[in-house]
Amino acid sequence: MPELERYQILIIGSGEAGKHLAWTMAQAGHHTAVVERKYIGGSCPNIACLPSKNVIRSAKAHWFARHGAEYGIKTGPVSTDMKGVLDRKRKMVEHGVQFHLDRFRATGVDLIRGEARFVSPKTIEVHLSEGGTRAITGQRVFLDLGARAVMPDIPGLRAAKPMSHVEALDLDRLPEHVIVLGGGYVGLELAQALHRFGSAVSIIERGRQIAAAEDPDVAQALVDNFKSEGIEVLLETAVRKVEGVSGEGVRIGIENPRGNQTLMATDLLVATGRTPNTQGIGLEAAGIELDARGYIKVNERLETGVDGIWAMGDCAGSPQFTHVAYDDFRVVRDNLNGGSRTTRDRLIPYCMFTDPELARVGLNETEAKRRGIAYRVAKMPMAAVLRAVALGETRGFLKILIDAQSERILGFTALGTEGTEMLAAVQTAMLGRLPYTTLRDAIFTHPTTAEGLVFLLSSVPAEAESAEGRSSAT
Ligand SMILES: Cc1cc2nc3c(=O)[nH]c(=O)nc-3n(C[C@H](O)[C@H](O)[C@H](O)COP(=O)(O)OP(=O)(O)OC[C@H]3O[C@@H](n4cnc5c(N)ncnc54)[C@H](O)[C@@H]3O)c2cc1C
Numbered sequence: 001m002p003e004l005e006r007y008q009i010l011i012i013g014s015g016e017a018g019k020h021l022a023w024t025m026a027q028a029g030h031h032t033a034v035v036e037r038k039y040i041g042g043s044c045p046n047i048a049c050l051p052s053k054n055v056i057r058s059a060k061a062h063w064f065a066r067h068g069a070e071y072g073i074k075t076g077p078v079s080t081d082m083k084g085v086l087d088r089k090r091k092m093v094e095h096g097v098q099f100h101l102d103r104f105r106a107t108g109v110d111l112i113r114g115e116a117r118f119v120s121p122k123t124i125e126v127h128l129s130e131g132g133t134r135a136i137t138g139q140r141v142f143l144d145l146g147a148r149a150v151m152p153d154i155p156g157l158r159a160a161k162p163m164s165h166v167e168a169l170d171l172d173r174l175p176e177h178v179i180v181l182g183g184g185y186v187g188l189e190l191a192q193a194l195h196r197f198g199s200a201v202s203i204i205e206r207g208r209q210i211a212a213a214e215d216p217d218v219a220q221a222l223v224d225n226f227k228s229e230g231i232e233v234l235l236e237t238a239v240r241k242v243e244g245v246s247g248e249g250v251r252i253g254i255e256n257p258r259g260n261q262t263l264m265a266t267d268l269l270v271a272t273g274r275t276p277n278t279q280g281i282g283l284e285a286a287g288i289e290l291d292a293r294g295y296i297k298v299n300e301r302l303e304t305g306v307d308g309i310w311a312m313g314d315c316a317g318s319p320q321f322t323h324v325a326y327d328d329f330r331v332v333r334d335n336l337n338g339g340s341r342t343t344r345d346r347l348i349p350y351c352m353f354t355d356p357e358l359a360r361v362g363l364n365e366t367e368a369k370r371r372g373i374a375y376r377v378a379k380m381p382m383a384a385v386l387r388a389v390a391l392g393e394t395r396g397f398l399k400i401l402i403d404a405q406s407e408r409i410l411g412f413t414a415l416g417t418e419g420t421e422m423l424a425a426v427q428t429a430m431l432g433r434l435p436y437t438t439l440r441d442a443i444f445t446h447p448t449t450a451e452g453l454v455f456l457l458s459s460v461p462a463e464a465e466s467a468e469g470r471s472s473a474t
Contacts, residue, residue, distance in 0.1 A: 002135050004123070007033045010138025012116045012124065013277075015042025016325035017312035017332075018144030019100065024333055026107040033136060034104070035126050037115040041100035043146055044322045050096065051089050051169045052189055056353055058085045059196035063355070070392060080197040086172045112136070118282035121306055140308050142332065143288075143296060144325070145281075145315035147274040152181070156242035160250055162268035165190060175199045175267035179252055181239060183210030185352040187271030188222070192354050194269075195231050202232040202263060204239060204254060211352065214413070215364045215399070221415055222354070225395055242268065276315045291317065300342040301335050302328055319348050349427050351420040356382070356396045359423035362411030362430060363401055374404035378460045382416035385452035393417035398456045400426070400436070407435030418449040425450050436460060 009025045011018045014036035026032040039046040068075040104111040114128035123137040149164035151157065162181070163171075168190050176199065180191045183205030195201040203210065203226070209219035210233065223233050237256040244250040246268040254261050276295050283290065287306045289297045295317035302310050310332050312318070313325035327346065334341040349361035368375045383394040396416035403410055412426040429439050440457035444450045 002133055004135045004137055005033075007031050007110070007136060007138045009033070009140055009142070010122070010124070010136060011035070011142045011144060013042065013144035013146055013313075013315075014040055014100070014104075014111070015144045015146050015313055016044055016322045017329040018042070018142065019103075020326065020329040021142055021144075021312070021332060022109045023103060023107045024329075025336075026109045032108070033110040033112055033138070035112045035114060035116040035124070035136070037113070037129070040097045040111070042144070042325075045096035045100070046093055047166045047169060049322055051093060052165065052186075052193075053353055054089045054092050055085060055169055056189060056193045056355075058088060059193035060355060062198075063196050080174055082174050082197065083172050085197070086170065089169065116281065118286040118288075121286045122308060124282075140336075141286075141310070143304075143309070143311040143315060144313050145277040145296075145311075147276045147314035147320060149186075149270060150273045150275045151270060152239075152272050154239050154242060157239075157270070160242045160244060160246050160268055162242075162246045162270045164270055168194070168269050175247075177202070177265040178267040178269055179204060179250065179263060179265040180269045180271060182271035182273070183207070183233070183235075184212070184271060184273065185354075187269070188226075188352060188354050190269060190271065191231060192226065192229070195229060199267075200230075200232075200265075202234065202265065204234050204237045204252075204263075206236070206238055208236055210235070211358070213364075214358070214360070215366050217397075218358065218364070218399075218413055218415055221396060222358070225354075225356070274314065274320060276317075278315055293317075300344050301340075302332055302343065318343065319350075321348070321350055324348055347427065347430060349423055351423065353420070356393060356416045357414070357419045359414040359419040360412070361423055361427045362409065364399075364411055364413055365401065368401055368410060373410065375410055376402045376404055376461050376463070378402070378456050380452065380456045380459060382452075384455060385416070385449055387447040387449045387451065388417050390447055391417055398422075398452060400456055400460070402436050402460050407437055408433070409436050409439075414449075416449070422449045422453065425453060 008030045009032040011022050011034045014034050022032050022034045062080055065075050065078040112126055114126040116124040116126050119125050122141050126134045165186050174197055178194050178199050178201050180187045180203045183203055191201045191203050211219045211222055226233055237254050240253040240255055242252055250265050250268050252263045278290055278294050288304050291297050296311035296315055298304055298311050298316045302312055304311055312328035314320045318324045318328050331341045331343055352358040379397055379399045382388045382396040388394045399413045401410040409430050414422050436457050439453050
């Protein structure tokens with residue numbers, strides 16, 4: 001064992017939570033190390049949020065070029081150069097990596113590149129990327145291990161070498177026909193982008209609807225949008241077996257209420273969820289407990305059961321978004337500084353960057369009913385939002401839930417152009433506990449999508465109704 005190196009702050013994983021904590025602690029004068037095995041800055045800037053949005057933007061550029069005539073623009077034949085798409089993404093990722101390296105250097109963090117493995121509580125062995133090992137101990141240890149794509153246990157699937165989002169975002173060729181397993185946000189975003197580039201795309205979803213957390217009308221509108229673009233969506237469909245190799249050709253045996261069938265495609269993309277990176281790194285040697293799904297057990301201050309060890313972000317079972325990982329960092333930081341911040345009752349918004357976008361904060365109808373919360377609902381088509389009309393992007397709708405007894409906003413869903421930006425206005429009102437009438441009576445700039453909130457909220461029914469007997473302003 002090499003000589004033991006001692007740090008005050010030891011962070012494993014340089015993702016969103018880990019890097020911000022490292023920069024903050026080092027700047028405050030603590031001797032700080034971050035161990036990172038692969039992605040400098042974590043998943044978000046390398047293989048997840050930012051690369052996917054970058055590629056989705058290229059797909060939108062393709063879409064605009066093909067629909068130029070609708071805007072009075074003449075274009076010639078349009079095709080995709082996947083090498084160009086990849087090059088654009090790579091440049092952004094490289095720029096991001098350099099930004100992170102510079103920041104680690106400037107803040108005085110020791111960035112150690114290699115895989116960490118616990119050998120005892122608070123002590124790890126690092127198998128360095130460049131070869132060799134280091135032994136490191138931290139007075140305080142923070143785990144930001146992240147998560148990775150799940151590989152479902154389907155006969156032939158692993159042998160078929162399917163793409164995950166990592167390979168799909170690194171394609172330098174255009175697949176002819178991609179089957180996407182999974183109708184969650186990762187699968188849906190990539191399915192639409194690949195289809196817009198020119199691939200035939202079929203989505204296979206096991207459940208009764210795609211976007212499982214959304215109301216049925218939202219999921220149905222998403223399906224309608226996808227189908228109108230030419231994407232095949234198969235619901236309530238189980239994959240029985242897979243033959244062949246992704247990239248060369250695959251045969252997928254499926255079963256659904258319509259019977260058994262075999263689908264042929266050139267490529268397979270698996271997007272069926274994520275699992276934490278908590279196995280095989282000796283967490284048991286540190287006495288760190290996992291829950292039944294493999295996430296690190298933490299309390300609402302993100303402390304593990306071991307004194308002086310915290311876990312943050314995806315690996316701690318927090319909702320799997322970069323903005324939540326960032327808030328996990330703030331919870332830990334503030335408590336280290338003597339505060340008392342917790343993960344309890346966080347209002348967590350999220351967005352799916354399909355076109356049109358889906359943005360959501362707070363309760364939807366399904367959840368309100370499940371919890372027995374009586375609500376009023378207003379729903380308005382995007383076609384009634386003048387900004388959407390001017391942009392020529394009128395697909396989708398807005399939907400807001402208001403408490404039955406008071407003027408409190410319970411939740412908001414936007415399926416529509418710029419919905420992700422509109423979301424922040426509603427979220428701010430919810431955080432400030434503003435009555436919905438404040439937004440309704442506000443003067444928003446014309447023509448912005450936020451202006452649509454005035455008209456949406458003007459149609460909130462006055463009558464309070466029960467969770468069963470909801471009222472709708474549609
Ligand atoms: C395709 C895709 C698109 C997404 N889009 C969005 C989006 O638009 N918006 C959004 O908010 N979220 C999005 N997400 C989710 C988001 O990427 C994650 O929730 C977020 O990156 C989690 O951050 P983290 O800090 O928990 O972990 P990560 O960023 O995953 O960081 C963990 C790091 O730990 C390292 N590591 C793990 N084990 C070890 C070890 N033993 N030794 C050393 N290093 C180790 C890993 O290499 C990794 O770099 C997306 C995810 C995917 C897959």
